[in-house]
Amino acid sequence: MSGTEKAPGSTAPSSTEREEFFVGYLPMPKRLRRFHLVVVPGLVLLVLGCAALLAHTMTPVQAHFRSENAMLTGLFRARPAPILWVYDAGQPTHARGILLVQGGKFGLSERLLEELDDHTLRVGGTLLERSELSLLELVAPPLEHTMEDAQLAPLVDLVEVPHGHVRLRGELVDSKCWLGRMRPGVGRTHRACAQQCVAGGIPPIFVTRDARGEEVGYVLADLSDSTLNSILPLLADSVEAEGELFSVGSLWMLRLDPATLRRL
Numbered sequence: 673m674s675g676t677e678k679a680p681g682s683t684a685p686s687s688t689e690r691e692e693f694f695v696g697y698l699p700m701p702k703r704l705r706r707f708h709l710v711v712v713p714g715l716v717l718l719v720l721g722c723a724a725l726l727a728h729t730m731t732p733v734q735a736h737f738r739s740e741n742a743m744l745t746g747l748f749r750a751r752p753a754p755i756l757w758v759y760d761a762g763q764p765t766h767a768r769g770i771l772l773v774q775g776g777k778f779g780l781s782e783r784l785l786e787e788l789d790d791h792t793l794r795v796g797g798t799l800l801e802r803s804e805l806s807l808l809e810l811v812a813p814p815l816e817h818t819m820e821d822a823q824l825a826p827l828v829d830l831v832e833v834p835h836g837h838v839r840l841r842g843e844l845v846d847s848k849c850w851l852g853r854m855r856p857g858v859g860r861t862h863r864a865c866a867q868q869c870v871a872g873g874i875p876p877i878f879v880t881r882d883a884r885g886e887e888v889g890y891v892l893a894d895l896s897d898s899t900l901n902s903i904l905p906l907l908a909d910s911v912e913a914e915g916e917l918f919s920v921g922s923l924w925m926l927r928l929d930p931a932t933l934r935r936l
Contacts (some may be wrong), residue, residue: 741796741798742796742797742799743796744756744758744794744796746795746819747791747792747827748793749790750785750786751893752832752893752920752927753771753891753894753895754773754875755891756772756793757827757921758770759819759823759827760922765826765921765922767827767830767920768922769891769920769921770799770807771847772808773807773809773810773875775809775811777848777865777868777872778872779872780873784814788814792824793814793815793816794815794816794817795808795810796812800848800852802850802889804889805847805889807847832918832919832920833918833920834916834918835917837914837916838916839912839913840878840912840926841880841910841911841912841936842910843879843880843908843910843911844866844877844906845876845879845907845908846865846870846874846877847877848874849865850877866907870900871900875891876892876895877891877892878892878913888924890925891926892927892928893918893925893927902933903930912932913932913934
């Protein structure tokens with residue numbers, strides 16, 4: 673086949689097809705120029721719009737995750753939630769409540785709850801904090817420990833202070849992830865993780881916002897199996913619920929009425 677012969681079935685490229693072949697040192701073809709003038713600015717506007725939407729809908733997370741171990745001494749109570757009460761002179765009641773959980777997606781086992789209830793303990797673990805709530809993820813078994821009478825007395829004398837029947841709107845979340853173990857720890861993308869955590873014994877909390885728009889987390893108290901079964905399908909959803917609000921030491925808690933739960 674000579675240099676001037678064409679392969680069978682081939683045709684010579686048209687002038688338009690030759691024009692669309694972009695060469696860096698030549699002027700941009702008209703059709704490619706139109707593409708860049710229309711599509712590229714549209715993509716830029718789309719990216720900027722998504723960024724603005726995320727900035728508007730996502731609030732800064734005031735959660736603190738400490739990689740070093742914290743050592744705490746306090747009085748453990750299994751009810752109304754698994755909480756280590758530590759002496760804190762900065763609190764009006766001198767008692768700060770810290771939720772206790774184990775590693776992974778597990779709360780304290782029923783055996784530990786029974787064995788440790790009403791004992792003074794020395795515990796070590798990773799401390800998570802957010803919006804006046806604290807949680808300790810244990811890294812070793814708790815050890816019984818003595819406390820000075822002056823510090824132990826306020827913890828022993830803790831009582832529930834009732835604040836009446838309330839109706840709240842917010843989101844049911846697992847405390848461990850919401851307090852900083854996972855990000856974002858809220859929303860439907862976190863649903864499966866939240867369900868595994870709560871089913872594994874991680875204390876759930878009800879997160880809402882006060883009149884100033886600041887988030888408030890209420891620890892759910894005295895969970896029964898029926899209440900837990902009602903909560904699991906609604907985790908990470910916006911819900912409305914009613915219950916009895918009360919405080920103990922530094923913590924605000926909610927005895928949820930599962931019959932009032934309603935997805936918004």
